[in-house]
Amino acid sequence: MKKSYVIYNIFVVLIALLIALLVGAVLFAVAGGNPIMAYKVMLTEPLRGVFGITEMLVRAAPLMLVGVGVAVSFRSGILNIGGEGQILMGAVSGAFVGLSLPGLPKFLLIPLIFVAAFAGGALWGGIAGWLRAYLGVNEILSTVMLNYIAIQLYTYLLRAPLIDPQELAYGTGIPQTAQLTRNAWLERLIPGMRLHTGLIYAILIAIFIYLLLWKTTLGYRMRACGAEPLAARYAGMKVERYLVLAMVMAGGLAGLAGAVELCGVHRRALESLSAGYGFSGIVVALFGGLHPLGIIPASALFGLLIVGADMMQRAVTIPAHIILAIQGLIILTVVSSALFLTHRGIREKILGYFVRQPAPKSEVS
Numbered sequence: 001m002k003k004s005y006v007i008y009n010i011f012v013v014l015i016a017l018l019i020a021l022l023v024g025a026v027l028f029a030v031a032g033g034n035p036i037m038a039y040k041v042m043l044t045e046p047l048r049g050v051f052g053i054t055e056m057l058v059r060a061a062p063l064m065l066v067g068v069g070v071a072v073s074f075r076s077g078i079l080n081i082g083g084e085g086q087i088l089m090g091a092v093s094g095a096f097v098g099l100s101l102p103g104l105p106k107f108l109l110i111p112l113i114f115v116a117a118f119a120g121g122a123l124w125g126g127i128a129g130w131l132r133a134y135l136g137v138n139e140i141l142s143t144v145m146l147n148y149i150a151i152q153l154y155t156y157l158l159r160a161p162l163i164d165p166q167e168l169a170y171g172t173g174i175p176q177t178a179q180l181t182r183n184a185w186l187e188r189l190i191p192g193m194r195l196h197t198g199l200i201y202a203i204l205i206a207i208f209i210y211l212l213l214w215k216t217t218l219g220y221r222m223r224a225c226g227a228e229p230l231a232a233r234y235a236g237m238k239v240e241r242y243l244v245l246a247m248v249m250a251g252g253l254a255g256l257a258g259a260v261e262l263c264g265v266h267r268r269a270l271e272s273l274s275a276g277y278g279f280s281g282i283v284v285a286l287f288g289g290l291h292p293l294g295i296i297p298a299s300a301l302f303g304l305l306i307v308g309a310d311m312m313q314r315a316v317t318i319p320a321h322i323i324l325a326i327q328g329l330i331i332l333t334v335v336s337s338a339l340f341l342t343h344r345g346i347r348e349k350i351l352g353y354f355v356r357q358p359a360p361k362s363e364v365s
Contacts (some may be wrong), residue, residue: 016330017287020329025039027322038312041315042308042309054189055303057300058303063257063280063299063303064203064205065205065253067285067288068209071290071291072213072249073247075213075223077225078132079140080139080247080254081140081147082146082147082150082254082278083277084151085150086150087254088274089121089255090254090255091117091262091273092154092269097116098113099162104183105183110183110184113262117259117262118252118253119252121253121255121256121257124251125247128142128143129244130247139247147278158271162177164177164179166178174270176268176271177268179267196263202299206292210291210292225239226246254281258274261273276324280302283302285298
């Protein structure tokens with residue numbers, strides 16, 4: 001029965017994706033492009049060569065970390081919309097450590113940068129968690145506002161205290177830090193390509209978060225607080241404490257995404273470092289079923305969409321930003337599909353096509 005239930009979930013989510021792509025085809029047509037050609041380029045062109053595949057995986061690494069963080073917070077009953085700001089705080093914290101300790105050997109410097117990045121993101125996420133847990137501030141409003149504060153603070157730091165001295169010397173004033181020393185660079189997995197070891201770290205972290213949430217007492221309590229907060233409180237659990245912890249973990253994971261981009265791709269902090277991963281990570285988490293292991297392939301899929309959108313723009317002259325509209329459609333359809341996933345009558349009716357047994361009772365999942 002459990003196998004049929006998993007198939008049912010996958011079936012509903014795939015139908016939701018298909019609906020989003022069909023509506024997206026209308027947008028392509030309105031933009032003056034050929035929807036079939038646009039989707040063909042977007043979904044197949046990146047897979048035709050090593051470059052496209054590696055670029056897809058480069059995008060997948062930060063998406064995976066942000067998505068897993070979003071899953072942790074959602075499972076614990078708190079919504080994290082602040083991934084964008086947490087990425088930036090993680091990146092600038094990591095850059096500060098990397099620039100302050102350039103002489104450290106690689107095996108010390110990279111872990112220190114990652115710890116600093118986790119702390120920077122965790123601090124930003126923890127603020128929203130504390131406001132929600134102890135003051136009742138809506139976390140959606142607080143995380144969105146914290147995003148704006150983080151963007152402004154990040155830009156100020158890049159333009160003044162942390163700006164590359166060469167930018168001042170040449171008078172260009174481009175807001176970016178100096179380049180990190182080679183000791184802070186993540187190793188490239190394929191010579192000549194940008195794919196780096198950050199992808200491996202992201203996968204290992206996703207597996208670790210799965211084990212934490214589903215195989216430990218701490219993870220069970222976090223999920224219990226998210227599923228039934230009143231029952232959890234009655235059982236003696238400190239719900240507020242787990243809300244803050246969930247946001248600290250979510251922010252920290254987003255901060256690690258910033259470190260991966262810092263050390264693996266750009267090798268310096270710059271304005272365009274995030275590329276919207278904080279928002280796209282929410283879509284990835286929803287599409288992955290808010291499950292760390294499901295988020296791994298979902299990240300690769302959305303990495304494919306991002307790289308494919310750039311190729312599509314060059315091939316069929318459709319704006320790549322239209323992919324943002326498709327992501328919004330995917331959010332709407334995937335969230336709407338939750339109705340089918342949670343409505344017992346609809347679920348049992350569809351499950352009947354797979355196996356004639358009653359659906360399992362609702363439980364902490």
